[in-house]
Structure formats: structure tokens, C-alpha cells
Amino acid sequence: MNVFFNSLHDEYAMLSFKIMFYTIVFLFGICIGSFLNVVIIRLPRHESLIKRSSHCMTCGTKIRPIDLIPVFSWLFLRGKCHNCGEKISVRYPIVESLNGIMYILTMYVLDFNPDSIITCVLMSLLIVVGFMDWDTMEIDMIIVAIIFLLAVPSQLLTDRCTISERIIGALVISVPFFVIGEVSRGIIKKKMGEDFRAIELGDTILMFAAGAYLGTKAIIVSALIGVITAAVVGVINKRVTGNSKFAFGPFLSIGIAFAALWGPKLADWYLGFLKVKN
Numbered sequence: 001m002n003v004f005f006n007s008l009h010d011e012y013a014m015l016s017f018k019i020m021f022y023t024i025v026f027l028f029g030i031c032i033g034s035f036l037n038v039v040i041i042r043l044p045r046h047e048s049l050i051k052r053s054s055h056c057m058t059c060g061t062k063i064r065p066i067d068l069i070p071v072f073s074w075l076f077l078r079g080k081c082h083n084c085g086e087k088i089s090v091r092y093p094i095v096e097s098l099n100g101i102m103y104i105l106t107m108y109v110l111d112f113n114p115d116s117i118i119t120c121v122l123m124s125l126l127i128v129v130g131f132m133d134w135d136t137m138e139i140d141m142i143i144v145a146i147i148f149l150l151a152v153p154s155q156l157l158t159d160r161c162t163i164s165e166r167i168i169g170a171l172v173i174s175v176p177f178f179v180i181g182e183v184s185r186g187i188i189k190k191k192m193g194e195d196f197r198a199i200e201l202g203d204t205i206l207m208f209a210a211g212a213y214l215g216t217k218a219i220i221v222s223a224l225i226g227v228i229t230a231a232v233v234g235v236i237n238k239r240v241t242g243n244s245k246f247a248f249g250p251f252l253s254i255g256i257a258f259a260a261l262w263g264p265k266l267a268d269w270y271l272g273f274l275k276v277k278n
């Protein structure tokens, strides 16, 4: 009986430790998410990321420190500026909580180690890439360069993949993307006289950088997820708005995030599945 109580006690201790750990991870995540909001808005406008303090987009009032608490302040203010009562975009708490959730998910799937910590950085960068591309139809090359550089600590501190897998990973999607982009550009120019690519250079370079981080299998998985989700949303978007042009980056970002967590496992499962079928 004593043994039972002991194990029960340990289980409770473990559980309360886990709850505490994930709460801290989430709170840390939403604080970083708050900074990501600043990056998403200011980077395309070439504004300083640190100089000017946050202010209301409508009345320009400086936001009180008490109203700067991620997610909670927005909820407490019911999404309105305390000074002018103008709506504060729901995007802010969405980006903040999304970052918190991605941190929890990363720690849950990969455990607490160098790989999960570096992958959390990747998640934040992907959120910036996705939302910025959604807003501006442009992928920021500074952010993509940082994603590429993450391959260095990942190679030195984790056993995510080998150097040759990283090199092949960088090329296996980006090269076909580049070719498709060039070919489509030629066809579109001939047919419609517009300078436009089916896959933009920014998307291609993003897949080059992410491929160096993820390796061969996972970058293929992320491209598949990106293409499929973009196709589905593209069809819906065309039905609803009649517009066929939209940003590819957010969907590639979703694919990369997914593959960073489950990519190799999913690829192995799929290959195993094919073998069983044959």
C-alpha cells in the first residue's frame, strides 16, 4: 500500500511540475509573441523595432504598461483602446497565443532539449514570415536568413540530421520551386504579358533555408503540406473573393512548422505504408 501511495505522490508531483513547466513556457511564449507583433508590423515599414514604445494605431496614445500584458490585456480591455475606445485588432492576441501554443507543442513533442529550444526560435520566425507575407505578399529576407543560420546550432547541438541531409534538404524543394517559377514566368509573360511567377523567389529561398534546418525528409513533408493547404485555401479564396493571387508563404510556414515537429516520423510512416502496400 505504501508503494501505491508513493507512486501516487510522485505522479502528482510530476503532474504539478508539468503544469508549472508548460504554464511558464506559455507565458514566455506570449511575451515573445508580443514582440513578434511589433516585428510583423514595423519590419515592412522599416521602423525601429525597439526605439518607439507601443502606441494606439488610431489615436496614437502611448499604451500604458498595465495594458501591455500579452493576451490578457486585450481580453481585459475587451479589444478596445483605453483612450479612444477604438477596436484593437484581434490579430495581436492571436499572434501572441499562437506563439505560446507553438512553444508548448514544441516542448511536448520534442521534449526539453537544445533541439526543442532552437525549434521554438524557428516557430517564432515562421509566425513572422507567415503573417508578414499574408499582409504584404512579401517574404522578409532577414528573417529567412536567420532561419538558414539556425541550421548551425542545430547541426552542432542536436542530432536532427546529418550535414549531407541538410545540403540535400536545402536543394530538394528549392530547385524544383525555382524551375517551376522560371517556367511559369515565361508562360505567363507570353500569354498575359505580365511579369509574374507561380512560385515567387521568396518562397523558393524560404524552402532553401528551411531545408537546411529540417533535412531531406522533413522539407519534402513541409512542401507537400504547404502545397496541399495552399491549394485548398486557394480554391476557397477564388470562390469567395474571385481573386486567384494570394500569399504562399503562410502555407509553407505551416508546412515547415508541422514538419519540424513530426516530419521525419511522418515520412517514415508514409514510406513504411508504401512498403506494406507493395
Ligand SMILES: [Zn+2]
Binding pocket: 056, 057, 058, 059, 060, 061, 081, 082, 083, 084, 085, 086
Ligand atoms: Zn486609441
